[in-house]
Amino acid sequence: MSPTEKTAFDERANAREYYGQELACTADLKTTACCTTESIPDYVRAVLPGIHAEVLTRYYGCGTAFPPDLAGLRVLDLGCGTGRDSYVMSKLVGRDGFVHGLDMTPEQIDVGRRHRDHMAKVFGYEESNVEFVEDVIENMDRHFAADSLDMVTSNCVINLLADKEPVLRQIHSLLRQGGEFYFSDVYADRRLPADAKTDPVLHGECLGGALYEGDFLRMARRVGFVDPRLVNCRTIDLEPDVAALTGNTVFTSRTYRLWKIEGLEDACEDFGQVATYKGGHPAGADTYTLDREHVFERGRAERVCGNTVRMLSETRLAPFFTVHGDFQTHFGLFAGCGTEAFRRRESVGEQSGCGC
Numbered sequence: 001m002s003p004t005e006k007t008a009f010d011e012r013a014n015a016r017e018y019y020g021q022e023l024a025c026t027a028d029l030k031t032t033a034c035c036t037t038e039s040i041p042d043y044v045r046a047v048l049p050g051i052h053a054e055v056l057t058r059y060y061g062c063g064t065a066f067p068p069d070l071a072g073l074r075v076l077d078l079g080c081g082t083g084r085d086s087y088v089m090s091k092l093v094g095r096d097g098f099v100h101g102l103d104m105t106p107e108q109i110d111v112g113r114r115h116r117d118h119m120a121k122v123f124g125y126e127e128s129n130v131e132f133v134e135d136v137i138e139n140m141d142r143h144f145a146a147d148s149l150d151m152v153t154s155n156c157v158i159n160l161l162a163d164k165e166p167v168l169r170q171i172h173s174l175l176r177q178g179g180e181f182y183f184s185d186v187y188a189d190r191r192l193p194a195d196a197k198t199d200p201v202l203h204g205e206c207l208g209g210a211l212y213e214g215d216f217l218r219m220a221r222r223v224g225f226v227d228p229r230l231v232n233c234r235t236i237d238l239e240p241d242v243a244a245l246t247g248n249t250v251f252t253s254r255t256y257r258l259w260k261i262e263g264l265e266d267a268c269e270d271f272g273q274v275a276t277y278k279g280g281h282p283a284g285a286d287t288y289t290l291d292r293e294h295v296f297e298r299g300r301a302e303r304v305c306g307n308t309v310r311m312l313s314e315t316r317l318a319p320f321f322t323v324h325g326d327f328q329t330h331f332g333l334f335a336g337c338g339t340e341a342f343r344r345r346e347s348v349g350e351q352s353g354c355g356c
């Protein structure tokens, strides 16, 4: 099935029914697709004990969908559910930041709303820095102005949407320059046939609507996120009865960061620049991981491409890096990166089920 072909299946109604009626708690899930099976990082683990139990019992996320350095940011959590991530981010953004959670399913978002005052008290805030908006994601631009958000996140949600490209386009428009869409979702290593896409359980479990990785990367580039960076990737083990419905398809849960930065190029170009991590970032005093391919040790100068320079120097990461060099002299495609390396990674991904 081509990526643009539509089916008569109503994705929105199915997701509302699945997350409103079918599931009452995480244990009701029929697969591990919408489960966070990887280890939970310390900056999340430290906040979780304070989150209300009712919020946690209906958590259906598939990854760690946000980074630790959120202080002072205005964040939008798309498909926030009961608000588990929204509340962890409420702590991380602090008093000066704000988190907007948006979800269409009343049974989910009402739980989050109920605990606003309680959670504010737990974090020592006079008033809550979280609001919940009940609406469909496709309407997000009715609630938020262009260039107004520092970060958009979502955890295991984009796969459920019928038409993903216009949503990605809206996210790009709502982000301010230097902002990012940092999110976790389920992907497939091939385009799924129509009967898998329209199976209510497969769709509800975040498998049927999973994008083929290649289509996602092309879509992201088309809407302006021209250099998608993979942060994390794990292969999803399917139960035999589910695997029987999806054949040889390999599903992965992936966390990507998509920066909105003017001047990013669709390939990594070499301008002879060097970046050094100065330390002190909340993600790690001695090591900073920008993405799976860019891990910086404090004090060690690394050759970097022009796009990476922009990510490190034109965003909130700037205070933590020293960059030497400018964009005056071009030395060709960045060795070990750029389009050729990207293609190589894609083909490795097809063999291993995890292009990372």
Ligand SMILES: C[S@@+](CC[C@H](N)C(=O)[O-])C[C@H]1O[C@@H](n2cnc3c(N)ncnc32)[C@H](O)[C@@H]1O
Pocket: 012, 015, 016, 019, 034, 058, 059, 060, 061, 062, 078, 079, 080, 081, 082, 083, 084, 085, 102, 103, 104, 105, 108, 135, 136, 137, 138, 154, 155, 156, 157, 160, 161, 206
């Ligand atoms: C797999 S759950 C994840 C919930 C939450 N992010 C979490 O980690 O617990 C998917 C959520 O997306 C919401 N959702 C799906 N499609 C939506 C849409 N078109 N507009 C708004 N919310 C949607 C559902 O209501 C559900 O709460």
